[in-house]
Amino acid sequence: MSQVIQIFMSGLAEGCIYALVALGFVLIYKATEMVNFAQGDLMMLGAFVGYFLIVGLGANYWIALVGAVVIMAVFSYALDVFVLRRVIGQPQFAVVMLTIGLGFVFRAAASMIWGANPLAFVTPFTDGTTSIGGAPIPDVSLSIVAGTAVLCGLLFALFQYTPVGVAMQAASQNQLAAYYMGIPVKRIFALIWAISGGVAAVAGILLAPLTLIDTSIGFLGLKAFAAAVLGGFGSIPGALAGGIAIGLIEQFSGVYLMDGFKDIAAYVVLLLVLFVRPQGLFGAAARKRV
């Protein structure tokens, strides 16, 4: 029993990271119909910025967390204003190539600044454990789960109860009508990019104590992408559920199934689900996109 709890918690933690990256995919896709393949690399940059603030500047962990979120949010806002906004209306493959290319640039820049060796920083959760149902659970896992929950709560409140959040939903649902209402659609979209960047920074900093930070951690974005598709690309609850589902499936299949299955489990499940429900778990069969 205690082993099951341990596997469950590590799957849940891993899944929360996927969920946060998937959330970034979905937020941007809903608003601009762009698929940002650099989302995982934004997470990577967020982790490095956190490293820089904590190890380089000696900042307190919580201050560094907030600082990295702000820095990545500003960076992503600028990315939209100066780069991505210009390709809106271009064919989808151009956008895909651009974001894939940005991923390469980010990885190259990170290795130039921080080198190719894996790095680590100490967090309040490193090395601690808490007993749950008799199973010792690493505090790092708990911090990831709690951090994800808090962040989702904040985002929910933002989207549901603040005028700018409702305007983000509005502009995502019907861009033209938002223009007619005098909603500054371009700025709203840049703010959505900023949120995605901030979420990526949180994911990177939460993930850092679990793995070492290096330029390749962004590749977990591929699994997060699978998670977003699983949830029905375009559904925020779907992205969260898809991420957690994939994290859990991976951990359990890693323990109970043959070697090697862990790495493909996410994709096997994705294919099976798409056979049965092509629109994904949470996707509506036919959505109106304007």
Place this chain on the structure above:
Amino acid sequence: MREPLLRLSNVETFYGPIRAIRGVSLDVHQGTIVAVLGANGAGKTTILKTISGVMDPLKGAVVFEGREIQGEDPDRIARAGIAHVPEGRETFPYLTVRQNLLMGAYARRDRAAVPGDLEMVYGYIPRLRDLSQRVAGSMSGGEQQMLAIGRALMSRPRLLLLDEPSLGLSPRLVGEVFELIRRLNGETGLTILVVEQNAGTALATCHFGFVLELGRIVMEDTCENLMAKDDIKEFYLGMKDEGVREGRRWKRRKTWR
């Protein structure tokens, strides 16, 4: 005569190489209901988009309250006091009615006045209060049209632009929508520019009318006089011949000369 609230002079607007508006000039005076009539593709929607800043004219001027506004961003023009109810209603399908209405007030600076205006809209369109927690996409076409008008009122406009409010509505609902237009104009003095294919209802409601054909104004007069004109009558007869207005298409080619 007084300065018009809105004046278009020699406006030309293009879709790429296509000249949709070919030198349109029209005045809208404070406190009036003005109708622009025309068949499909005449350029009615393009005129409204040019006024609200969603499209920029290549030539000509749009003057609102004495200030040239052509080429400005839609949010600035919305703040300047022009609200646009777009063709096909264009509500936010997954937001509630109340959230949709609040989006109409998004560009406003005087946030404190918003709750009062929400009550004003509910007063004019009581059904919206009953439906306030419903998701807009689940409502009927008539309800969505009322919502789109209510949403536009939330910006406290001094000029309301309405793009084919009768589109796809039953005759009874068309009557309701135009009754609302008349009340808003009569009770609050709101200036309204409405474009329509449903010439009968529009002419019965408006004070002044323009007839648009292929991007040009071909006739302008008071609505009373327009109604009496022979070719306008023929236009009506055309409607009657075809019985029910089928969707939004006129089967017969209309000429105005």
